[in-house]
Amino acid sequence: MSRRSQRLQEAGYYSEEGSPTVEYKEVLCRVFRRRTGKGQDHELREPVHDHKWMGDHELIRDHKWIGDRKLMDDQQSVDNHGDAGRKIERGTSRKIGQKELCCFFILIPLAVGTAQVCFTMNAYWDELQTLRPRVMLLPPNTPNFALESQGARVLHHWTTQTYWSQQNTDGIWNSIFSRCFLKNQRRVIQGRSVLHPGDCWAFEGERGHMVISLSHPVAITQVTLGHITKSQSIIGNTPSAPMEFEVYGMRITGVRGTFLGKMVYDQDGPAYQTFELPNPSKEVFRHVRLQVLNNWGEVDYTTVYNFRVNGELKVDQDI
Template sequence: MPRRSTRLDSQGYYDNEGRPIICYKEHLNRVFNSRCSRSSSFRSRAESTSTRNIHNNIITNMDKNIKSYKDSESNTNRPSNSNEIGDSYRNDVNNTSSNRHRNSRFSTIFNQNVFYILFCIIVLCFGFACREEFLLNKLNKETMTNFESQVNTLREEILRLNKVLNSLQPVADTMPNFALESQEARVLLDRSSQTYSKKGGCAYLFGIFCKRPVHPRTVLQGGSPRAVGRCWPFEGGQGHLFIALSHPAYISHVTLGHISKNLSPTGTIPSAPKTFSVYGMTTLDDKETYLGTSLFDQDGDATQTFELPDHGTGVFKYVKLQVESNWGHPDYTCLYNFRVHGKLAEVTDR
């Protein structure tokens, strides 16, 4: 009686007579295929060895397949014939092939899903980067817009403040002055009143003259603030000053300056001119052209500008200031500053 395996016998691989239920000779031709011509003895030995190896491998695979089959079946009945075992083996082979196909398909699907996920991640990253750049550009544009609006607001505020400051300045400081000595305007002494000098007011100390009379050109020197007593006096309440302008001009305004009552030691300015008139001439030989008469207010500003009613009647190179009266001083009248304003004449108009 051939030797039987206890493990295979317990699993039903032998019949009652001790022979294997399944014959594996049908698989030898499929598994073993000799491609070379060898001697019959060597071939028989090789076939015998290969047959044993194949038999052992098939039995081992059958053990695994039967075990998996028994685990998968809810019914634990043992196979009773060779056909059922063959069908089970073929089903296992088919299941293995199906599993391989399914695994291959799953691997393909998995690779596709991974590619799709990576693609989505790249798209999202690119989208976030573009969105960040867009927001940054938008923020920069909004910042520049806000900055430009702030600059425009500040510019408008500066212009408004300049207008306010200009309105606080004397009108005479906002117009050109054609009776300014630094611009080559000058006083014609032979056509002007005499400078007032008090008798006995001048003396010599060790042969040196201790008091100098003020020159009429002080009136054309401008400057601020005015020093008390730094003026040109002429005798009495009436007098005149003859000026050669720096440029021929259309005369529109004149400005007369004096110290205010606040700066006067006595609190009064009786030597200030009160009523005055202005005349213009193109040449020294021309007849004087009357331009207007004005009143200097002793209670007003220290610098007062007057518009001439007859301005624009011609181009004048010379101006005469005629003081008609003062504010009550019996001996002299003081002139601190006198300005002539207008528009510069063209060369063809001269």
């Protein structure tokens, strides 16, 4: 339907007679609204595609207006989205920073606690290493049938004489007192758990023996020989400690007895060293003989601090 356009009339597109020189068909355009950042609404029309030629000037101007308007709205939309993206990025970075800070404050006490536990464990380990030599000084916790308080005794007449240095034998009275009243063979069977330097039995030279009457008839399975360690010695060495020794089981005194084995005492080892008999016997013995063959270098005397006998008790069997 043709009609007169006020805009075209003002633009001078009508003839003098008033008849229009351009006709076009009006087509409805879809209109939608977009919200801007300032809270204002702008209407945007899509370009008219279904139209007749309205003149080059009018068509270019309409397309230019619609294109510029759409470009402005698109740019504003992009700006709005960019602002929103930057806000999201700032919020996300803020949240990430808070999480990292919380983790930092949680990890600090854990690290300090772990370091303290490690330090304490190292201190306990050092203390344990310090106490280990003292524990090794203790005798084994097994029945000892060569214990004086339990009834065992040293047979002095069948035992090597005690060694006395020249400074202890000056004068006849000192010699008599030392030999008659201070015989120290008994120290070997008194069962002391801690050994002290000098509290021992010494015999002259490298070879010597001791005969012990056991507290009960026993089938001997192992023996324990005790001596102070190098760390306890004032010279840092124990040359008077026994090295090779033999053990004999005896049913009666005055005989050599049954050979039970030959063993070696290690001066670099613990104070108490227990030995399984190399030649065990099921025979029951009433006495035991300790025969020391040599020591670790001392030519004047040899010292024995403790001797223990372990085995199976035979009460009903007659000796």
